[in-house]
Amino acid sequence: MNRETVELTKYGWNQHWQSLMDSMQDPNKPLVPGRVTAQYSKQYRIITETGEKTAAVTGKYEYEALSRSDFPAVGDWILVEPLQGEARAVIHRLLPRATAMTRKEAGSVPDEQVIAANTDTVFIVSALNQDFNVRKIERYLIAVWESGSQPVVLLTKADLCDDPDEYVSQVVSSAPGVPVHAVSSVLDQGKEDISPYLMPGHTVAITGSSGAGKSTLLNWLSGEEIQRVQGIREEDARGRHTTTHRELFLLPGGAIMVDTPGMRELQLWDSAGGWGETFSDIEELAGLCRFHDCRHESEAGCAVQQALDDGTLDPGRFTNYKKTEKELAYLAKKENSASKRQKEHGRPHSSKSRRDRRAGGYSFSNDGYDYD
Known part of the structure; x- marks a missing residue:
């Protein structure tokens, strides 16, 4: 196995993705695999066997896309054409997803937005402060179960709570079959409960409301400050924005983690x-x-x-x-x-079943994330 293949394996590449790529290749125009690591409007940052590149979809891809959910999202595996002599690439195809956590796009027209793709586990993060809400956690559980990923509820900021076990019990009763853990980055408590999910090549997404401690959790698990953090408003325990886009990180232990912006509201989609x-x-x-x-x-x-x-x-x-x-x-x-x-009007509708969708999340400025 050569060095390039080993590098992509670190980002989750395996025989499943190799088989899909082989079945989708055009013999007249061979493409190389890449994974989307960040998304900024119509531009992407990707990792390929020759390193990190910026990328955009082809004009044909954009023309044929029927909805926002036909575009790549963070975590997607894609087939790209590297531009010779440049640190750029062109995205031609999207490999079918194994899993996808989605939400209804903000606005009056029903459309799907992908929060994270090809995740094995999703950490639903809720802080043990005034913003704790079991009903909100249930909404996230609906979306995660629908995605095909394994949900795990992390109750952060346990150092602010006199009796974290009481809150754990509340969530356990409302989350049948879901692991629930109370953690504190301040006290360095609970990391041993999380470590079994952080296996090499295993992709974990972090989702939850702004101020729940997602970026702090990522920094704590990585052992370094890879995401900027801010405090919360004292009057309502709501968070100021920290993460303003979705991004994929490779942790020192080999796990792959996707950080997402906090959402004002998780509007459900086809769940x-x-x-x-x-x-x-x-x-x-x-x-x-x-x-x-x-x-x-x-x-x-x-x-x-x-x-x-x-x-x-x-x-x-x-x-x-x-x-x-x-x-x-x-x-x-x-x-x-x-x-x-x-x-x-003679135009096919793009909605399909979860297993058949080609989907991805096309990032516009008004995407329903909590940037206030």
């Missing part, structure tokens, strides 16, 4: 599977109801209402279950309407 996984306990109860079409309101023999009455189901969790169910149903209806309009 029925992730919703069912997040609320699997309620779905199991629903299966025990006397009537298969039970709305879990006042019907006789409703197992969900029985769990609410006897205190085994948190009312707030059930409310979020119903709220997100309606939200996803509304989004699906809106997307179907948009699809019909596009077909009437």
Whole structure:
């Protein structure tokens, strides 16, 4: 194995990606693989077998893209043409993703934005301060489960909390099957709980609200200040912006980490599977109801209402279950309407199932991230 292949292996390249590349190669115009490490509007920073380069998609690629989600995102593997004698490359193709965490793009037109691609694990970061919110964590869980990645909840700033275990218990009860860890970079506590996820070649994304401590977490795990950090507003414990774009880093131990900007709101996108996984306990109860079409309101023999009455189901969790169910149903209806309009105008709609999408995140300035 030559040195160039070893370098790409450090960034997650393996036989799976090699096979995909081989199947997509044009024998008349061989391309080389690269991984997107940062994204700035229409420009990308990528890593290839000959080192780091700046890149942009070809004119043909941009013309054929049907939506924002057809463009590369951080974490994507791409096929590129290096420009001879320059530290630049042109992106021709996007390798199909293994996983993709997405959200609905801000705005009235339904479209998908990719937060991070080809991640194995996603750290959902929530600070143990005034901004702690279990319902918000549930929303992130929906998106992560839908992505195909393994969610892990990290409760940061445990040094600010008298009883971190109480908060861990709250999240555990609302996150069936999800590991939950309380950590503190100030006290250097909890790193041993995180280390099993940080394997060489393993890609981990960090997501959460601004001020949750994502960049601090990245610096702590890397052992150096690779991301700038800022304090929070004392009056509401909300964060000032630190990370203003998505970026991929190689940690000293060999893990690959994607840092993302904080989001004002995570608007869900095409997440029925992730919703069912997040609320699997309620779905199991629903299966025990006397009537298969039970709305879990006042019907006789409703197992969900029985769990609410006897205190085994948190009312707030059930409310979020119903709220997100309606939200996803509304989004699906809106997307179907948009699809019909596009077909009437002779242009195919770009939405496909999660497994079939070519997607990526095309970074515009108004992307819904929290930069305030």
